[in-house]
Amino acid sequence: MLNAIDTIIIDGLSFSLPLFIMAIGGIYSERSGVTNLALEGLQGMGAFVGGLTAYVMAQHMNPDSQLPYYVSLLVAMAGGCVYAMLHALLCIRFRANQVISGVVINVLGAALTGFLTKAINRTVFGAASDRFVLSVSDRITVPGISKIPILGAFFTKIYPFEIIIIVIAVIAWYFLYRTRFGLRLRACGDNPAAVDAAGGDVAKTRFIAVMVSGALSGLAGMCFAYSILANFSSSIYMGYGYLAIAGYIFGNWEILPSLGACLIFGFARSAGSEIVLALGMPAAYSDLVMTLPYVVTLLLLVFLSRHNQAPRALGQTYDKAQR
Amino acid sequence: MSAESKKYLKAAVLSVLVSLLAGAVVILILGKNPLSAYYNLLQGVGLAPKPRYGGGQSMLTDLSSYVDYWTPMIFAALSYAVAMRCGLFNIGISGQMLIGGFAATVLVGYSGLPAGIAKPLVVIIGILFGMAGGALIGYLKYRFNVNEVVSSIMINYIAEYVISFMIQTSYIDPVSRQSRAIGDNARLSFHQVLIGGYKYDLPIGFLIAIVTMLLVKFVFDKTVFGFELRAVGTNRTASRYIGIHVGSRIVLSMAISGALAGLAGVTYYLGYVNSIQPRVLLSTGYDAIAVGLLGNNDPVGIFFASFLIEIISKGSTYLQSQAGLEAEIADVITGLILLACACNFYFMERMGRKEKKHAERN
Numbered sequence: 001m002l003n004a005i006d007t008i009i010i011d012g013l014s015f016s017l018p019l020f021i022m023a024i025g026g027i028y029s030e031r032s033g034v035t036n037l038a039l040e041g042l043q044g045m046g047a048f049v050g051g052l053t054a055y056v057m058a059q060h061m062n063p064d065s066q067l068p069y070y071v072s073l074l075v076a077m078a079g080g081c082v083y084a085m086l087h088a089l090l091c092i093r094f095r096a097n098q099v100i101s102g103v104v105i106n107v108l109g110a111a112l113t114g115f116l117t118k119a120i121n122r123t124v125f126g127a128a129s130d131r132f133v134l135s136v137s138d139r140i141t142v143p144g145i146s147k148i149p150i151l152g153a154f155f156t157k158i159y160p161f162e163i164i165i166i167v168i169a170v171i172a173w174y175f176l177y178r179t180r181f182g183l184r185l186r187a188c189g190d191n192p193a194a195v196d197a198a199g200g201d202v203a204k205t206r207f208i209a210v211m212v213s214g215a216l217s218g219l220a221g222m223c224f225a226y227s228i229l230a231n232f233s234s235s236i237y238m239g240y241g242y243l244a245i246a247g248y249i250f251g252n253w254e255i256l257p258s259l260g261a262c263l264i265f266g267f268a269r270s271a272g273s274e275i276v277l278a279l280g281m282p283a284a285y286s287d288l289v290m291t292l293p294y295v296v297t298l299l300l301l302v303f304l305s306r307h308n309q310a311p312r313a314l315g316q317t318y319d320k321a322q323r
Numbered sequence: 324m325s326a327e328s329k330k331y332l333k334a335a336v337l338s339v340l341v342s343l344l345a346g347a348v349v350i351l352i353l354g355k356n357p358l359s360a361y362y363n364l365l366q367g368v369g370l371a372p373k374p375r376y377g378g379g380q381s382m383l384t385d386l387s388s389y390v391d392y393w394t395p396m397i398f399a400a401l402s403y404a405v406a407m408r409c410g411l412f413n414i415g416i417s418g419q420m421l422i423g424g425f426a427a428t429v430l431v432g433y434s435g436l437p438a439g440i441a442k443p444l445v446v447i448i449g450i451l452f453g454m455a456g457g458a459l460i461g462y463l464k465y466r467f468n469v470n471e472v473v474s475s476i477m478i479n480y481i482a483e484y485v486i487s488f489m490i491q492t493s494y495i496d497p498v499s500r501q502s503r504a505i506g507d508n509a510r511l512s513f514h515q516v517l518i519g520g521y522k523y524d525l526p527i528g529f530l531i532a533i534v535t536m537l538l539v540k541f542v543f544d545k546t547v548f549g550f551e552l553r554a555v556g557t558n559r560t561a562s563r564y565i566g567i568h569v570g571s572r573i574v575l576s577m578a579i580s581g582a583l584a585g586l587a588g589v590t591y592y593l594g595y596v597n598s599i600q601p602r603v604l605l606s607t608g609y610d611a612i613a614v615g616l617l618g619n620n621d622p623v624g625i626f627f628a629s630f631l632i633e634i635i636s637k638g639s640t641y642l643q644s645q646a647g648l649e650a651e652i653a654d655v656i657t658g659l660i661l662l663a664c665a666c667n668f669y670f671m672e673r674m675g676r677k678e679k680k681h682a683e684r685n
Contacts, residue, residue: 037472090662094669099412099472100616104661107609111654118649119353242476249470287488287602294477294484298469301477305468 004278008270009153016266017165018223022244023251023258024172025216031176031253032209033189033202035315037102038087039217040241041109045083046218047225048113050076051232052120055132066138066160073161073222080218081211083109088210092203095317106241114234131233137161137226161223168216173255185209189311192318202318217241239294246297252308261300265293331619334671338663339617339631346656350648360646364653367641368634379522387523391512392637395420395591396629397532399611401539402583404620406457408543409576410556415460415475416584417608418482423453423585424592425486425599429494432505432593441509442527449589450582456482457581461574471577479604487601501598511594528590535586540622552576584608606654610636613657616664632657 022039029036054072061068083105090101114130121129140163142155176182185205187195192202224240225232243265251258272289347357365371369385376384399416406413413419427448431441460478463469494502512526543549554562555572563569587607592599614632618624639653 090665094666095672096665096668100612100665103412103414103609103612104658104665107612108655108658108662111651111658115649115651115655118651122649123353239476239480242473246473246477249473284488284491287484287491291481291484294480298474298477298481301469301474302463302467305470308468 004274005150006153006156008267008274009150010157011270011273012263012267013154014159014162014223014227014266015269016262017162018220018227019240019244019247019265020259020262021165021169021223022217022220022241023247023262024169024255025213025220026245026248027251027253027255027258028172028176028185028209028216029213030248030314031189031311032185032206033192033311033313033316033318034088034091034206034210035098035102036087036210036213037099037245038084038105038109038241039213039244040237040239041102041106042080042084042087042214042217043221043224043241044106044113044236045109045221046076046080046214047221047232047236048117049079050218050222051132051134051225054134055232058135063135068135069137069160069226072134073164073219076218076222077215078218080221081215084210084214084217085207087214088207091210091317092206095319098315098317106237110234110237113232113236117232117234131231133231134226136230159223159227161219161226165219165223168219169255169259172212172216176255181205186311188318189313192313196318196320206318217244220244243293243297246301249308250297250300250304253311264296264300268292268296328619328621330671330674331667334667334674335617335619335624335628335664337670338667339660342656342659342663345659346652349652349655353648355646355648360642360648360652363642363645364634364638366645367638370634373641379517379520381521384522384524387525389633389637390529391524391526391595393630393633394526394528394532395587395595395607396611396614396633397536397626398528398583398587398590399607400614400618400625400629401535401622402457402580402587403611403615404618404622404625405539405552405576405583406580407615407620408549408552408556409572410559411461411464411573411577411580412472413457413460413475413577413580413584414472414608414612415456415479416580416587416611417604417606418475418479419453419456419581419584420588420591420605420607421482421486421599422456422588423449424588425489426452427509427589427593428502428505428599432509432597433503434509435506436508438508441506442511445509445511445589445593446531446586449585449593451585453585453588454578454582457584458574458578460581461577464577465570465573479608483602483604486599490599490601495601496598499598501600504597505593509593510597511590526590526594528586528594531586532590535583536622536626539583543622587611610657613661613664616667617660632660 022043026036026039050072053075054068057068087101087105090096091098118130121127137159139157141157146152146156184195184200188202188205195202221236225236229235247261248258250261269292272292276285276289350357350360362371366373368389369382372382402416403413427445430448431444460471460475463474464471490502496503511528512524514524515522516525551567551572554567555569559569610632614625614629618628635653635656639650642648643650
């Protein structure tokens with residue numbers, strides 16, 4: 001039997017970690033100098049492609065197989081990555097306003113996935129539906145450790161994607177802070193002219209950074225689709241992308257502090273819904289609880305934004321001719 | 324019209340054509356006729372005759388209903404343009420619409436005041452509450468350096484859920500699952516008015532929208548304030564050096580932008596419709612970005628751009644019923660227009676380069 005605190009930890013983690021991996025993607029993009037408001041659209045597109053794949057695979061396979069689950073995570077990363085190339089193309093090649101480009105990606109993403117989900121359901125599967133229903137994800141409970149009070153909850157009913165996210169996050173941290181590529185990427189966001197002078201390719205580095213952010217957002221979107229919705233539908237666009245953005249702004253564009261922010265959002269959310277349940281409040285009150293992560297975000301931003309230092313060349317197109 | 328605007332117009336027309344073409348390809352892939360689909364759009368908004376009409380309906384009925392639908396978008400796009408003029412991205416228009424619309428619904432919509440008092444009061448309350456919502460975002464930006472995009476999105480969600488909570492606990496209509504309908508005394512559009520045997524929807528808001536558009540145009544082009552907004556939007560540091568109080572301009576432009584969004588809210592929630600659906604944020608705020616981009620943030624440009632975008636949006640219902648295509652195709656086409664417009668700067672530059680080369684050769 002799980003008590004309330006355990007539930008808060010379990011649900012909080014499964015919400016925080018996808019948010020965190022998406023925030024890392026945002027950090028990659030923004031540290032390289034490309035403003036990325038497109039996270040919301042990227043995660044939605046990733047979830048759409050991944051959800052479609054899992055849906056198709058599940059129809060041809062043994063329902064107990066967990067293969068569609070892992071394949072869909074991979075495909076979601078690929079989908080987010082490809083869609084992010086559009087953002088990179090607009091910002092880097094076409095020198096569009098990066099904020100506008102981000103919003104374009106979000107609006108177009110929501111429109112395309114909403115339309116395609118319905119159209120594919122009608123033409124291919126012959127069903128009038130606006131969603132792809134997914135199989136239920138496995139949950140892992142580590143024997144032994146999970147019995148420890150409170151701390152054990154961190155090892156109880158883990159989604160497999162949580163482990164994948166932690167592994168990827170460690171790798172992403174290593175690349176950003178400990179390799180020559182990471183150094184160059186961070187330099188592109190602060191002083192692209194210097195990178196250019198040292199023989200680096202600013203456009204290429206930024207392009208790769210945006211693609212990484214797309215892949216990580218796609219993964220996050222697929223995780224949300226599994227953990228929160230158990231389907232792909234347009235309700236994937238709940239503003240999680242913007243929460244992730246708030247997360248890394250709050251984390252001052254550094255990976256570890258951003259993890260803290262994402263954990264706060266996650267636990268605020270799960271604690272809120274636990275409280276509604278515990279006090280037996282009517283369903284309408286869940287609307288008030290839903291605002292918790294957003295309120296927390298806004299308050300944190302109010303208190304912390306003043307001391308924040310965004311990457312210096314953030315949002316500026318790098319023009320060689322102006323050096 | 325200046326050479327620059329002419330070039331922009333060319334680029335804008337081009338991006339619309341390219342988007343419609345891309346949309347046509349999608350429609351073709353789905354096995355439908357794109358030309359008849361686009362004709363359905365026009366039929367749906369009363370710009371082309373439908374094969375048959377119900378009793379008391381005509382092409383002009385559809386057209387009047389379309390104008391009623393179009394009105395909020397004019398305000399919303401003007402709202403986007405005022406903030407953008409100052410270099411701010413007001414993505415919270417939908418939220419400010421909801422705040423203004425909800426406040427007016429609760430304070431005046433159920434009051435039973437005489438129409439002569441209620442209608443102006445609705446407009447004023449919409450302006451005030453929308454303004455408060457916008458000014459808050461501007462103030463957070465100015466005082467605490469909070470990114471306006473993130474804060475307006477957060478406020479969007481907070482407004483959506485808090486208002487949904489209030490509707491569901493106090494103002495719900497148990498049958499429609501929406502807020503209780505407001506009285507006709509407070510509604511800004513006259514619906515189903517019988518003139519000469521046909522019924523029309525007559526929005527008062529449309530007249531206000533035209534006056535507002537001209538007013539914004541005047542402020543942009545002819546006043547010091549309009550110039551200061553553009554200066555701050557172009558270069559904040561330089562504006563500070565020449566003595567413009569940047570912070571107050573930021574807050575003011577967001578306040579005005581919010582007020583316009585509030586107007587969009589009351590003309591939608593207390594005009595085109597008469598109730599609020601809980602837990603739903605209109606897409607008008609996002610479509611307004613497409614309109615603003617397409618109209619080059621010029622009030623007159625916006626007027627025409629919104630006319631076009633709203634044809635696609637409103638006509639899609641009829642398109643769905645006639646061609647059996649998903650109405651969401653309208654969002655896709657709008658998104659494509661948005662995408663093409665985002666690249667406009669690049670294409671205009673290329674056009675400029677080509678002309679230059681051409682001139683050099685001669």
